[in-house]
Amino acid sequence: MKKIYEKLGAFYLGRIYDPKDQCCRQDLMLYDAKDLTTHAVIIGMTGSGKTGLGIGLIEEALIDGIPVIAIDPKGDLPNLLLRFPDLNAEAFQPWISLEDAARQGIAPEAYAAQQAETWRAGLAEWDQEPERIARLRAAADIAVYTPGSTAGRPVSLLHEFAPPPAGAAADSDFLQEVIASTVTGLLALLGIDANPISSREHILLANIFENAWAEDRTLDLAGLIQTVQFPPFNRIGVMALEAFFPEKDRFALAMRLNNLLAVSGFAAWMEGPPLDIPRFLYTDQGTPRASIFTISHLTESRRMFFVTLLLNRIIGWIRSQPGTTSLRAILYMDEIFGYFPPVSNPPSKKPLLNLLKQARAFGLGVVLSTQNPVDLDYKGLANMGTWFIGRLQTEQDRARVLAGLDSAAAVTGFDRDRMDGILSRLGKRVFLLHNVHETRPVIFQTRWTLSYLSGPMTRDQIRRLTGPVPETIPEPISTTGSPPPALPSRTAIPPLPPPGIDTYYLPASGAGAGDQYLPGLIGRMSIHYRHLRYGVDLIQSVTLFAQFQNGPVPLDWGSAVPVASAALGTVPPDHAEYAELPPAAHKTAAYDKWRKDLLRWVRLNRPLTIYQATALKLTSRPGESESAFRIRVSLAEREARDTAIEKLRRKYADRFARLQDRLMLAEQAVERERDQVRSQGLQSAVSFGGAILGAFLGRKVASAASASRMGTAVKSAGRIHKEKKDVDRAVERANAVRDKIAALDLQFRDDIDAVEKRFSPRTTLLETVAIAPKRNDITLDIFGLAWLACRQPRNR
Incomplete structure (x- = not known):
């Protein structure tokens, strides 16, 4: 049976902790995932359990189908890949600490078995079964990227500098911020500490980026180097380009950029996929993904460059998304030191501030983690709705945290002295949760992580864990698979088609002198797809x-491939060789037949495919892929689920509060009768309501205070005696209330099950609808003989 905490759309982070008794109660610490849209910060010294809390939070997000982008400056987060459902020693052994085993005088095999048993016992203690690890593995893909290295998956940072999405680029202020931070980070790679106002290198590059992006052009590093030497403008401001930045000096800057390409190992910065945010949030099949960017191996300047680029791409992505009140994705940064300081302004600070101010409207939750409170800009952290505060090292650290909390809690109220007392007594894995969405702060102990925490991973360990997974930049399709063998005869002059047949030439990417051109037919069509019911008009x-093929059928449109028509020309290229035309290609009548065959084939084989999620009344947009539509359906499911859960919370909060008050009055009646009743049984009833219904309702309802008063009444109940008859009546009233609480709990479970069945993206069925074009909806714009350059080896 699925645990109750799996059904709530909330994160199971641990259990409520009693600092007086220094132990956990049975009450679950459930964090409403929706609250994370107002962002969170985790603060705690080394050894406080900060990393375990962060990994546990990411695990909960992935189980709930929420994708995560994580920036990992230390190397701890790849531990999320150490998920061993069988919990056997063999799985643990490659990842144990040999130093720890030697320190304890234990053989590695025995130490691995010990660790496996420790994890099994730890999970059981926190009411988690090994099946939950399998659930985590099935829920999401986890990928470890290592920018500038091939230890994990590489990321292409300098292959291209693409303009922000159209919606984001329309915001001129944002565009200037992206250009400024991109140029600052790039110059930092060159060892140039550039001021955007006074540095001519910064001003020149900023103008180059602004010019290219205004034309929606993508710059690669080679193109940038060339443009630095020969900018597409003659003036910067009111000054002539040569006066502001002479050609000789521009050449020196271009050489420094060029040296980046020559530095040993820098080729890794050009490999892998570009910084395309949707790729890092979901797989091609629409499965949620945790993309972990480990940057511990990079120099400080390269870390800053990467983090700045990534943050700007995330801002551009969120601005292209529709708004939502649910949690769409999480950006997690472990150890924020140096990226969000209170005084200086590194390139990463501005985009972080923008995310904290703007990301909420788009459902992106930002989680920042640090061990030193003085690393944080508290003006920015005033936007943080959730604070997880662990053990702190000094009184000064506590004072800085209290100052930030005081600022963040200005609206909800803040008891500084009480909070200071709590912070001074926190132990390992014990955190104070201050959430602006809750009625009061709470202390809890973090649960046992599903992932094995082996410590920071080196590049060799990451390579061993993930293996190099090549990811290439997709190239336009030019031909299918292996092209058919070329016709044997070749000539330097293209054979002529029959009179009245147009001829086109399509050079392949990188084609050059001596290329062989193979004949075929080309057709460019405008296809009008229309369907009133589905709102399609495209x-x-x-x-x-x-x-053309050898054999009885010289041409088959079923083997046709899409090509880019932009490079289509009508002038034969020089120094090329052309294969012979098949005999059928010399007959005009054959072209009429092939034209009709093309139109018929397109009508029958090129339908517009759209998808429907009938339960949600959602239909995919024309051209929207199945994976993209599934992602949109998943978000819609989550929004609907969150709305349903909020209704349940309001519904049960009132009823639960009334029953709590009635039970409290019943116990007070027992107290007045001064009879000894079974206080332990009554205390169990109190815990029953707090652990299940109370966990669901969280601390968002004022009735939580009633539970506290109720516990006080129970403790004193055992010391009260009165006449037996009056006691029996009081106990009967208390039992009746307990029965109602139990009935309410059963009803609550049924309602939760119903919500889960109604809104489960993993089981949502999509219907496929194919919209075929009609005969009159296909217009043939170009048709004729075409010569396609082929770079295949030639046999002389």
């Missing part, structure tokens, strides 16, 4: 190339 342009 015109798509597609260009297909089908190569």
